Amino acid sequence: MKETLIKLITATILAFIVILMYTYWDTLVPKSMPTTPAAPSHRSTNPPSEHSNIEERPVVSPESASTIAIDNEIQDVVDKTFVYVNSQPYNSRIHNDLMARLQRLYAIKLNKTQNSRIEVSMKLIETKRKAYQATIDKKKEMQIKNKDEGVKTDDNGIKENDEPRDNKDRTLATHIVDEKETFFSISNMYGMTLKRLKKLNPDYKEKNPVIKKGDKLIVEIKN
16 A cells, blocks of 8 residues: 555656646757848848838930930020020130031931031021121221222221211111110111111210110111
């Protein structure tokens, strides 16, 4: 009886030890060292989420960038040509610079519209040069003629105190200066000499009078 009781107690203790070991095995036995995860790739293949602060920039091909640059260059030189032809006196340096830029662009294989814009600009510049040259030739011709006749003239070959012969056919009027207008462009507009326009407006005595939009000038118009 006593041996049976001892065996029963021993079996109970062993069973209790087994249960304890089964229950607390993870605590008693140390876990294996975790493996180091692979370093994340610097270049993610996943698209950015809607909350991402990274701004996606459109990819511009070299061909597209070159086309945009040429278009901008054409627009710039065309704009400068328009201003020069319409509101500035002839200037050989400006003429040569603009023509060189236009010829360089024209040498590139461009489309029909671009070539047309360049051609028109070159024709406008050349027309301005020819008109200026014709004026110079006319002045030289007048200077030679007046010199042969012993007539005193100013630097432009115009007789001193000479007034337009058709003054009787002209009427004085007021011209309100617009943007980019000059004494030279206004005198051409009304078919007047620069000297005559200055004489009608004695407040502007400078060699190259400065006028601005809104100024009022006396001009002559044909009846």
